[in-house]
Amino acid sequence: MASLRLIHIADAHLDTPFYGREESLRRRLREACREAFKNAVDEAIDRDVHAVLIAGDLFDNDRLSFATEQFILVEMERMKEAGIRVLYATGNHDPGRANYRAHDLAWPENVHLFRSANPETVPLHDSGGQKIGYVTGAGHNSAKEGSNLAALYEPSSDELPHIGLLHAQVLSAAGAEAHERYAPCTVSDLVGKQYNYWALGHIHIRQRVGDDVPGWYAGNIQGRNPGETGPKGVLYVEIDRVSAPEPEFIPVAPVIWDKADVSVSRSISQLEPLVNRLVGDIKAQVALDDGLEHLIRVDLSGESPLAGELNRHDNLEDLCERVRTELDLAWLEIKPGALLPPVDVEKFRESRTVLAEIFEIMDRLPQDDELLEDICPMHIARSDVPDKKAYLRSLLEGLDRQAASLLVRDKPGTH
Amino acid sequence: MRIKKLDIDAFGHFTDRSFPELPTGLVLIHGENEAGKSTLFSLLKAMLYGFYPVADYPYRPWHVDRYPEFRASLVMDDGTEAGIHRKLTKMSVSGTFRHNDQIRELSNHDLPVVRHVPMELYDSLYALTQKNKRELEQRTRREIDDLLLGDLGSDVLRPAREVVEELESEGSSLWRPDKRGQPADKRLREALREAGKARKDAAKIDGEIREKARQLWALEKQIEDGKEKLGKINAKIRTGEKLIPLRRKLEQIAEWRRGVADMEAVKKLPDGLESEKKRIQGDLADAEESIRKLDGEKQKLNEDILRFSDEHRRVLSYKSKITNLALKISAHEKEQKDIEGLKLKAEKSESELQRLSGEILSSDWDEAFSDSLRSIVLPDLKTRIYEYERYRREAGDIESELKNTSDVFMMSPISGRVILAGGLTGLALLLPGLLFSYPVLSGAGIALCLLAVSGLVLNSHLRRQRESAKEKEKERKVKLQESLDGVKSRMKGTAGAIRDNFGAMPVAGSLLENPDMDLYQVVESMRRILGEVDVLREEAESRHEEWKKTHADFQALTSEFAEEPSSEGIGRIQQHLGDAEKAKDDFERARQRTSEIERDDYPKAKEKYAKAAEENEDLKAKLSDAAPGAPAFDDALNEAKKLQNTVRRIADAEEQLEENNPDLEELKAEIKEYERSEENIRLSLEEIEVAKIRLNDLNEKLADLREKRGNLKAELEQSRDQVSVGEPEGEIEALLEEQEAVRTKRDRLALLANILRKADRDFRDKHQPDVLKGAGKYLSGIAKKYKKLTTINDVEGRESLAVLDEKGTPLKVEFPLSGGTLDQIYLSFRLAVVDHLDGDQEHLPLLLDETLINWDDERMIQGAKILLEAARRRQIFFFTCHGWVAESLCKTTGSDVVKI
Incomplete structure (x- = not known):
């Protein structure tokens, strides 16, 4: 039997409000997200895949712009014309509840939306109409899905390839701590389903979630901030019931x-x-x-x-x-x-100078509330901080070196 | 700590310099400017703190192969001894410190006992120079106060108060609690407001775009519905427009059909009735004409038969003879002319023969000589004439030889007189030559004598030869005469033989007496001409006999027709023959043609006529069937033609309909169906026109809708470039982050400023009293009228250094106090500061450079005493370039002067 060919996309976060003061940069990054998604669709068409799996967070929030909506629908139409099914499980950024965009959009008929927490299974067919596999998926109904959705998936019971599609936080995955704990699950939750492939989304670092389970995070398709470094893209995978899948990373981020x-x-x-x-x-x-x-x-x-x-x-x-x-x-x-600054702070610590006096005060401040109160500025710019003392103490980091750099004259031979 | 001994291997311009016993208290060092005071101070600093900066260390020795290196013996404040060694090579820095039996590797680190004073502070406070004093004088009062009271005179650090002001200024540039100025935070707040507004605007625009999109979708629906309706009406109109002409055509065909009574009878009529009628009538006329022509031809043929007569038949009986002789008549007449030509040619040759015979014969030519001439053997005659001519040439030669025998040439002997004269001359020359020894004469004489002798010998020989020749000549003449006689005899015999050859021909005697080749030539020509005459005559005779026989045949034929046996007669006979042959041919052809006419042509013409008559009757019958009411043939024909056209139109129309409408039957059914369909349009042009008007209305409505849709689409297309909500949100996020960073930075600066402010205050509180007390003590030792140093505050609360006079009045340390007083105060202050800095730690050496230079004598003595007092606690290096200062201090303090 021929392999089931899939493209696994996750965390496109279209319409992300990008960080940055420069309008041109923000706009470029927004365009880059769309380009990346378009590149992914091009790959799907070029490789003649049977289906494209979208593991949640297709767009960043419910304020999805009209232009981006149209863009998404055009891309879905392109895949429809190419005979590609799209299976899309909603995530915490694009929940599937009524009156939310994912729910309200007029999806073409080739798109199947998993928007409920209750998993459902959809068969996949080849161009000749022959059944070639199943995809079981569930979606985030709300923006704060806290339940373990993976646990609700039924185990595979057919000889055809079976794929799980989910936006979830596998707790042991690398980088999990940087993400909100939505739809949390463990590797063992996934292992028990006997699926041939788990298409996961939520964590933006591309990775396999465990040696015992064929589960992959595709990572996001376009880095969104300075912390999301390196090439970003999608996974292409051919699945059969016999051999373990070996996803191929396809970079799409421009x-x-x-x-x-x-x-x-x-x-x-x-x-x-x-x-x-x-x-x-x-x-x-x-x-x-x-x-x-x-x-x-x-x-x-x-x-x-x-x-x-x-x-x-x-x-x-x-x-x-x-x-x-x-x-x-x-x-x-x-x-x-x-x-x-190249200042030898320690050299002045024992000296009879005002710098030594400063160091002594700074040394005492972490513990001495009275002293902290004494030197506390009359007006705090960050009036929003919940704990003023903790905030002031957080400001002490590196302050001794700054004081030294300000006070010590920059004379030849003094350093 | 005191330096007891110093050994310099190399340091700056010091090389192998040793100070074996340095005073441990006040060290007076006297040297000229540039003698090495600064170098020495740097060496002390390097001793305590190491070499800085290592790279490009300024005191590397001038000699390239040496490195900074020195050793020193120290006495610590507790009386223990220590040693130090430092060396800076190109690649490494080493150092050891020996103290209390312990050796510590220093590398380039400071000594463990000096760490209470950082190097920068030592550099700043433990060396008091005139330069310090000048720099101090250039400062403002406030700076001096900051320097002395805030930093104890050290300029290693910037005054805390100055830094605080900077921090507060920078903090204010970031954030202010009030609304003054344009701090960064304020700009960020404004930017945030703008971004918030942009976000709101973007959200609003997005809402508007969505509303437009909804309108667009509604329009699309309306347009789709309209298009569907339009399509239906359009289809109905198109169908109607297609069916109406079809239906019309069908109705027309039906009308035509009604006008034709018997379609089959009309269809049976031949195509082209008029031409058919003409053809049949033409056939009838043609047949009648053919019969008439055959009758005429037959009559003419009969005439040809009757014209062939008996005379024609008699002439034809001589046809072969006439033909044969007609062929020969020309040759026969030519042969007669040729025979006459031969006879004429023979007569000409005979004339030539007569002319030639005249050259050799003694009489005219006679026919009787012909046989003699024919009998001459020409080769024999030719041989004989050759022989006779040879004999004649031999006789001539012998006669000539006989004639020449007496003219034989012989050489004559030399004259005896000449020989004698020569011999005598030779002797005549020889003798004088010999006698007088003239070699030339004697030589010539000998030569002449020899020539004379030779002449005698030659003459003798010539005479003998002459006699012998005469005898031989006589004998030869006899022989020649005999030969001549023989030859002449043979000549005579040969001439007789030649004469015999001519037989009866009377050849001239002279020619026979001396025959030659000319004779032979003539004879030969005559023989040739005679031969030719014989041949010509023989041929003419022979051909004449033949001619006569043929001529008899001609005479026999021509006599039958009463004509002469000539070409003209024969020609006329041939003409008769031609006429007879033609009459015969005409006769035979006429007989044959007449037979053909009777057998073939007459029956064919009659049959054709019968057929045409039958067709004519048939056509009349068909016309009568197709147009039964027509009174006459032509009327029926015209009526039939019209019916035929109608039937043809029906057929053409039906064929065209079928060709243009393969689905004709379906269309016919559609025509029936159209009227029954739900669309309220009847199958008529009027109804279709009404439907078209409805269609136009609908199209206009659709155009309006499409225009609206186009506008909406354009607006939506433009909205793609609209700022989306996400973009201002991204900016807001960045602005908030920046605002947080700015505020945090400001708080940090404010916190640091407060820390500095408090540290400054604490530092002053902690150190000022001790320093001021010590400094006052030193000062009172130098200048008795000043008891104490203290601080005073001005109206702004700013602290200043002051001195109390004898009455306890505070005086600011500034003008109008004298320069000398100020110097004394600064020295006191500096001594108190270093005492304070060292505290209970090791007291580090102090360096003073020309410190007392402007002091008056008494104060200098007091100053020296104070230094001596200070030197009890630490070693003081006092540098001066003035001898009198060194001498005065030496006298006052009892210290030895070290010269460098």
Whole structure:
């Protein structure tokens, strides 16, 4: 019997309100999400798959724009014309309850929506009308589905390939802690169903959830923020009852988020060497020649006389612009938070100087509420913080070094 | 801590320099400018803290093969001894510290006993130079206060108060509790408001777009319904428009059918009635004409038969002879002319023969000579004439030889007189030559004598030869005469033989006496011409006999027709023969043709006529069936033609209908069905026109709807570029994050400012009293009228350094206090600060450079004493380039001066 060919898509998050001050960047990222989804559909058509499985969070929230709705429907129509079934299980971002978009959209007839917490099983047929497999799916009815949906799935009882489709948090999966605990389940919940493939969504890191279960998170199709680095895409899988599935990752994201760590030494005290270091290290850490657009966040670390300078927004912007231009990047963000001024704090700790006095106060502040009260600013800008003391104490991190960098004169031979 | 001994391997420009016994209290060092005071201070600093900066260390020795290295022996404050060694090579830094029997590896670290004073602080506070003083004088009062009271005179750190102001300023640029200025937070709040408004607008636009989409869908439905209705009406109209002409055609055909009484009878009529009628009548006329022509032809043929006569038959009986002789008549007449030509040619040759005979014969040519001429053997005659000519040439030659025998040439002998004269001349020359020894003369004489002797010998020989030749000549003449006689005899015999050849021909005697080849040539020509005459005469005779026989035949034939045996007569006889042959041919052909007419042509013509007459009757009958009412043939014919056209139109129309409408039967059924359908349109043009008007109305409505739909679609298309709700939300998220970062940063700065403020206050509280007390003590030792140092606050609450005079009045440490007083205050302050910084830790060496230079004598002495007092607690290195200062201090303190 021929294999069942599928494309597994998850967490497209179309219409994500992207982070960023630059309108052009936000718009580009929104377009990139659509491009990624369109690329996925192209792949499905090119590979003549029997079905496309969408494991939830197709769009980011119920404020889905009209244009994106139309885009989704056009893509579904394209798959319909290509004879591809679409099986779509709703997630926490696109719940299936009445009056929500996933429910209300006029889906073409090739789309089957799993929007209820009660699992249902749908047969799949080939172009000749012969039954070639089953897909069991359940959807998030609300935005806060807390029950274990996987546990409700019926075990497979047929000789044809059987696929489970679900938006859920497998608790042991990598990166699970970064996501809300919706439809939580364990690997053993999945193992017991004897399915040939689990198409999962929710966690954005592409992974197999366990050695004992053929369950995969496809990851999201387009990185949405600086934390979601590297190529993103969909899984293509051929399934039969005999051999274990071996999903093939197909990158579809046109825009790649990357992260680079650049350590700066004390010897770099001018802008030009710093630019060169950044350019060199970014080139070494990020493959820029893949023809895709790269958005890069750089974390600066180490000690540099430039730490104080880079604390200024305009200086940092200048630096960013220089490096961005040099590398011809669409976007670059440099985080100098871990870059410290080259001050030997310990040297002053025992001295009879006002700096030693500062250190002593800072040492006492974590425990001394009275002292904290004493030095607390009359007006706190972050009036929204629930615990003022905890907040103030959180501000002490690295403050000793900042104090030293401000107080110690920058004289030759003093460092 | 005090340095007791210092050994410098290399350091700056010091090389292998040793200070074996340094004073442990006040060390007075005297040296010129650039002698190495700064170098020495840097060395002390390196001793305590290490080499900084290692890279490009400024005190590397001038000699390239040496490295900074020194050793020192120390006495610690507790009296224990210690040793230190440091070295900075190109690749490494090493150092050891020996104290209390322990050796510690220092590498490039500071000594364990100096860690209470950071290097930067030591650098700033433990060296007091004129430069410090100048820099201090350039500062503002407030800076001096900050420096002395806030930082105890150290400029390692920036004044806390200055940093606090910066922090507060930066904090205010980020966030302010009030509404003043344009802090970043305020701008962010405004941006957030804008983004919020954009979000609201975007949501509103999105709502509007959705409303438009709903309108669009409703329009689409209306358009679809309208299109369906339109389609139905359109279809009905199209069907109607198609069926109406069809129905009309069908009705027309039915009408035509009604006008034809008997369709089958009309169909039986031949096509082209008029032409058929003409054809039949033409056939009748043709047949009658054929019979008439045959009669005429037959009559003419009969005439030809009667014209062939008996005379024609007699002439035809001589046909072969006439034909044969007609062929020969031309050759016969030509042969007669040729024979006459031969005879004429023979006569000409005979004339030539006569002319030639005249050249050799002594009489005219006679026929009787012909046989003699024919009997001459020409080769024999030719041989004889050759022989006779040879004999004649031999006789001539012998006669000529005989004639020439007496003219034989012989060489004559040399004259004896000449020989003698020569011999005598030779002797005449020889003798004088010999006598007078003239070799030329004697040579010439000898030569002449020899020539004379030779002449004599030659003459003798020539004479003998001459005699012998004369004898031989005589003998030869006799022989020649004999030969001549013989030859002449043979000539005579040969001439006789030649004469015999001519027989009876009277050849001229002269020619026979001396015959030659000319004679032979003539004879030969005559023989040839005679032969030709013989041949010509013989041939002419022979051909004439033959001619006569043929001529008899011609005469026999021509006499039958009374004609001459000539070409003309024969020609006329041939003409008679031609006429007879033609008459015979005409006769025979006429007989044959007459037979054919009787056998074939007459019956055919009659049959054709009968057929045409029958067809004519048949046509009349058919016309009568198709148009029974017609009174006459032509009327019936015209009526039949009309009926035929009608039937043809019906057939054409039906054929066309079937061709254009393969589904004709279905269409006919459709025509019946159309009237019964639910659409209220009858199958008539009027009804169709009404339906079209309804269709136009509907189309206009649809066009309106489509226009509305187009506008909506365009609006929706434009809305694709509208900012979606997500975009301002993304900006809001970023703005909120930025706002949080800005506020957090501001709080952090505010917190740090407060910490600095408190630390500054605490530091002053903690250290000022001790430092001011110590400094006052030092000061009173130098200047008796000043008892104490203290601080005072101005109206703004700012703290300033002050000194109390004898009356306890506080005076700000500034002008109008004298420069010297201020120097004393600063020295006191500095001594108190280092005492305070060292506290109960190791007292580090102090460096003073030209410190007392502007002091008056008394105060210098007091100052020196104070230094001496201070040197009880620590080692003080006092540098001066002035000898008198060194000498004065030496005298006052009792310390030795170290010269560098």
